[in-house]
Amino acid sequence: MRAANMISIVLMLMLALPVIGTASSASVQSHSTAINGIQNYAESHYLWLSTFEHHALVMPLLTSITPPVVDMGAAFIVVLVVIVIASFIYILANIINSSNAKNWAKIQVYEALLSILLLMIFLGIFYLFLLNPAGSYNSVGLLPNECNTTSINTLFNLSACDIGTFSNNALGYFDLLSVVGLAAGGSPGIQLGFEPISGFGISMSISSILPDGIEGMLGTALSAVIFFLVLNNLQLILVSGAILFLTFFITLGVFARLFGITRTFGGAMIAFGIGLGIIYPLLISLTYGYIDVHMLSASGALALAPYAIIDFISFAYASTVPLLPANLIFGLGYMVAGLTFIPFINFIILDAFIVDFSKAVGEKVSFMALLSNFI
């Protein structure tokens, strides 16, 4: 029994070497696409900051989506080889009348068939996600204008566009808050003096008519926005690499599930791959699609900056409301929600899926635990 196990493992390893090489090259291609996308996004935002006029929106578009046919095809072949070997061992077990070997062979066939079924379902869902979702999303008001272009033709592209649009708008709001802070520094002071007789007088002054606590509150707000913007870029990276995670982890997981000792690990990898590659882009496209549609764009918010300053001053010293233009209040509220509440809702749903799915097909792994340790 042990000898049969060892021989089968060695044979499978020898067959798997070219498969791993193929999977690596396909993964590198997806990886480089993701890195290029992130670099494009970073460079575009630097240009936008320096000009402060034209907002060139560049998202990390996954323009070259390579369907993971090569990876999955190789995994299919390995699975078929495993079935052949297990069948061969089943025949041998019948000859030598070994019940343990028969049971082992049956389990191998079952796991291999389950792996084929999982592969077919994953490929089906993946190709479903390659369909153009623009019409469906537009009908329920989840397609922002910035993503309503011909290049956004898959769910992966749409999710990357949604989170990229939100990141650009959030950075714009951060810049607006910075401008308001700078403007607050220019608020005038008051100086009064009364000198009826030369050498005898009274004077009083304040350096700024702006209330003393405003600058402190603004500074705290800016620090918080910076912190959450950095965390938000983590989402951008996860979405940009969705296809990479899908192909790499599922291929690795299916392959690892074939061996008894790595079966649970393989199940966990499959759960990771489906979670980050399918569930997470779907969540991003829904939640950030809604936020982007209802949130005032960065350029629109900047255009309202002078009115915001006037409204705030009149609110502080007169009885007029609103304290800021209404659209700006909504935009700031959606920005805060998009940086705090929405990511946590997304991660909680993703974590629930990965934990339960990994428990069902392998060993339990918690995405939130990994993420919190990382952060």
Add this chain to the structure above:
Amino acid sequence: MASRKAKNIARHMSLLAVLLIAILVMPGYAHASSGYSSQANSFCSTIIPKTTSITSGNLLSSGVLVLSLGLISLMFAIVGFTYAIGYAFGISPLLNFSKTELGEIGITLIIIVVLLGTMSAISGGSPGNIFTNYNFYGVYNNDCNTMMLTALNTTSDFRSVAIFQDFYSLLSSTSVSVSPNYFGFSFTPFIGLTVINQIIKMIMEFTGIIIGLFIGLSIFLAIIYGLFPIFLYIGIVLRTIPWTRAAGGAFLGLFIGFYILLPLLVGFVTTVSFSSLSTTSFPTNLFSFSAGLSSILNPFTSIATLVSYIGKNLLLLFIEGVVAPSIYVIIGVVISIILSLDFAETMGDYLGAPSLSSSKALKGVV
């Protein structure tokens, strides 16, 4: 085990039906009009419209229902095929998997029938009309008005405190100089008022936080109102597929806990705690010319008067007029969020995402 789970789900579904009926019968009422009620109404009507793109899409809900039923039929076929293979080859894991899946498919059918059926019955029509009934809008609009009215009525207090701070800053910088022939002395009799200024600064910061918090809560409710209906549809579809059942259960649990239960709880709690929150009137007698003159002539008496005013009048007014009503609403909202969160976890647990309650991730967020 599947039948016990089905009984638990049926019991919780009946509780859910009671909550939905509460939405129907809960009266929409107006708070005591005071201060900025018209501005609050205008703001809330903008961010919480009567219909949204998601809720007005009859085709969406009907299409999702058809899609779910189609997926269920497909799963029945796959499970039956799997059972046949397991039976033929004697593979017990396949047999167990098939039996479990049959039970889960039955539970999904129960959820679809009870949840969508109850909601469409309340709306009075087909599954395509489950969100077009305005009772959801009425509850959310009511809660938003509570939050916004609290925020806007507090803005006048913020304004008063801001003016106070400027006045005390100006007063504390008063300098009297006596320097005939370019040689003499100067003193600032009211420099001690900078201590008072710090107290006023604290009051102003707290008031600003209250304003920001309640505006943020209004937008939070608006996001739940606008976005969470899609979670119902996605959750039903994902729950049908065995490998995405956990995600579907999480979606459904969050929908039930936050879209249905949270606004009800906020409405009930703020009904109990919310009183006629009017703007606070801070007396402004210190701004008179005579008060300023007397303070110059006798600074020590004036400081004592000012300190007494701060301690007795300003702080008391601030606590009674700003802090106390706001604290009631804040505590009510926090309790509502905690209870909704707990209910969302429980429902998610029964609907296919047991890790939602065991991982404590949601509790950590709160």
